[in-house]
Amino acid sequence: MTASLRHDAETILLQLGVPAAQITGGNRAVRSPIDGSVIAHVHDTTADAAHQAIASAHTAFQAWRNVPAPRRGELIRLFGEELRAHKDGLGRLVSLEVGKITSEGLGEVQEMIDICDFAVGLSRQLYGLTIATERSEHRMMETWHPLGVTGIISAFNFPVAVWSWNAALALVCGNSIVWKPSEKTPLTALATHALLGRAIARFGAVPEGLASVLIGGREVGEALVDHEAVKLVSATGSTRMGREVAPRVAARFARAVLELGGNNAAIVCPTADLDLTLRGVAFAAMGTAGQRCTTLRRLFVHDSVYDQLVPRLRQAYGSVKIGNPLETGTLIGPLIDAAAFTAMQAALAECRSAGGTVTGGARMHEAAHPDAYYVQPALVEMPGQTGPVLRETFAPILYVIRYTDFETALALHNDVPQGLSSSIFTNDLREAEAFLSARGSDCGIANVNIGPSGAEIGGAFGGEKETGGGRESGSDAWKAYMRRATNTINYGRTLPLAQGVTFDVG
Ligand code: UN1
Numbered sequence: 486m487t488a489s490l491r492h493d494a495e496t497i498l499l500q501l502g503v504p505a506a507q508i509t510g511g512n513r514a515v516r517s518p519i520d521g522s523v524i525a526h527v528h529d530t531t532a533d534a535a536h537q538a539i540a541s542a543h544t545a546f547q548a549w550r551n552v553p554a555p556r557r558g559e560l561i562r563l564f565g566e567e568l569r570a571h572k573d574g575l576g577r578l579v580s581l582e583v584g585k586i587t588s589e590g591l592g593e594v595q596e597m598i599d600i601c602d603f604a605v606g607l608s609r610q611l612y613g614l615t616i617a618t619e620r621s622e623h624r625m626m627e628t629w630h631p632l633g634v635t636g637i638i639s640a641f642n643f644p645v646a647v648w649s650w651n652a653a654l655a656l657v658c659g660n661s662i663v664w665k666p667s668e669k670t671p672l673t674a675l676a677t678h679a680l681l682g683r684a685i686a687r688f689g690a691v692p693e694g695l696a697s698v699l700i701g702g703r704e705v706g707e708a709l710v711d712h713e714a715v716k717l718v719s720a721t722g723s724t725r726m727g728r729e730v731a732p733r734v735a736a737r738f739a740r741a742v743l744e745l746g747g748n749n750a751a752i753v754c755p756t757a758d759l760d761l762t763l764r765g766v767a768f769a770a771m772g773t774a775g776q777r778c779t780t781l782r783r784l785f786v787h788d789s790v791y792d793q794l795v796p797r798l799r800q801a802y803g804s805v806k807i808g809n810p811l812e813t814g815t816l817i818g819p820l821i822d823a824a825a826f827t828a829m830q831a832a833l834a835e836c837r838s839a840g841g842t843v844t845g846g847a848r849m850h851e852a853a854h855p856d857a858y859y860v861q862p863a864l865v866e867m868p869g870q871t872g873p874v875l876r877e878t879f880a881p882i883l884y885v886i887r888y889t890d891f892e893t894a895l896a897l898h899n900d901v902p903q904g905l906s907s908s909i910f911t912n913d914l915r916e917a918e919a920f921l922s923a924r925g926s927d928c929g930i931a932n933v934n935i936g937p938s939g940a941e942i943g944g945a946f947g948g949e950k951e952t953g954g955g956r957e958s959g960s961d962a963w964k965a966y967m968r969r970a971t972n973t974i975n976y977g978r979t980l981p982l983a984q985g986v987t988f989d990v991g
Contacts, residue, residue: 502679518584521856541694550631558608564684565601604653622977631659633716644670743953747905750783754911769936775881779938829880905948906937
């Protein structure tokens with residue numbers, strides 16, 4: 486398979502406009518998790534080049550902010566056209582580099598197209614308020630202005646969609662962008678950047694340095710985090726990474742949008758439609774090999790339906806096709822690398838010693854692919870919410886816990902450090918509404934009768950607590966990418982002061 490994967494990736498990269506020199510002869514080997522083989526060698530950006538890219542992004546910003554917003558939207562419209570035209574190629578490259586099954590690789594590109602459409606509309610809707618004033622012949626309003634260079638740090642698991650949420654909004658908001666993709670997924674970043682380059686060429690007259698990519702590890706990420714021209718750092722990844730980024734960005738009074746770890750749960754109630762629940766749980770827990778921020782990791786099942794649902798789930802876990810993500814019918818591709826596999830096995834070992842019953846979890850296809858990490862998804866029946874259940878292990882492990890009292894399940898649901906996404910499966914209006922209410926789920930995303938993963942771009946995406954508090958993508962998430970000015974205009978001939986203050990001179 487090795488030679489063909491490399492050839493496959495190269496063909497796509499060249500078709501999408503990535504120069505051959507960018508993907509050969511570099512210091513950094515890029516591996517496909519499908520068989521662990523090297524599919525390219527990319528070049529790390531030097532520290533000097535990173536600083537240069539940020540400096541030219543700053544210069545570009547100073548010009549781009551003056552371009553009318555709907556005109557900026559035109560660039561994103563053209564980019565959306567490029568994505569539509571190359572959806573198959575880029576989607577396949579996502580599969581090759583991340584190991585996503587074909588429909589999810591394509592879905593990732595669709596998510597990019599969707600946010601482009603959203604951002605094009607937004608470019609004519611960067612609305613500010615008009616505010617009633619207490620003074621006669623005055624007017625108050627809010628104006629939203631471009632913010633500055635936006636640094637985007639993205640994770641391997643959504644190597645291009647999450648960048649596009651940030652990039653499409655930042656660009657229509659009048660910002661320039663500098664992107665530090667995961668060191669595990671530079672190829673999809675270079676390909677996406679090449680497509681944006683085509684849109685820029687068709688648009689014409691875009692300031693040099695408006696968008697750039699920094700390839701590399703920690704050092705280039707740090708350049709972005711610490712550079713004073715970078716006014717917003719939008720970072721997706723682990724809570725550990727966020728803990729380092731947030732104080733550094735705050736220390737220089739820049740902004741951070743953080744999308745960090747999740748530990749997403751669902752509560753299955755006595756009235757739940759179990760057929761629907763089974764499908765919802767299966768996709769959310771096993772899809773993307775458990776490597777979404779929104780993956781379902783904890784399942785609270787009511788005692789009255791436990792023995793109907795859990796055996797069916799166990800059966801579904803045993804019957805899904807695990808293997809080459811490019812093959813039709815495969816539902817679960819490989820884990821990203823050996824470290825992910827080791828972390829999964831460590832969590833399962835902890836579960837066993839905590840009294841959990843583990844179904845699945847074993848390595849697969851090891852003889853055929855000693856350098857790739859395919860695993861059976863694991864269903865772990867746990868006596869309580871302890872140990873690894875409190876952590877995000879980025880692998881397909883679903884912890885199942887039996888409950889009898891709704892309020893207790895809700896309390897357990899919220900009793901973890903993370904707060905990204907959540908679901909309830911019920912046909913009882915009271916339970917559904919309680920889950921969505923102020924005393925319900927404490928997550929940034931709370932769903933009824935669908936799983937916690939697979940959100941559409943139209944809503945604000947992100948979560949609370951250790952998830953970092955940031956919001957990206959839809960709704961009014963764009964406001965984080967702009968600065969707000971409050972304006973008061975006096976169109977009279979006198980100068981009344983607010984709050985009735987008098988200050989008469991002369
Ligand atoms: C992520 O895993 O970082 O809601 C993003 C979802 C996707 C995005 C996930 N639309 O699962």
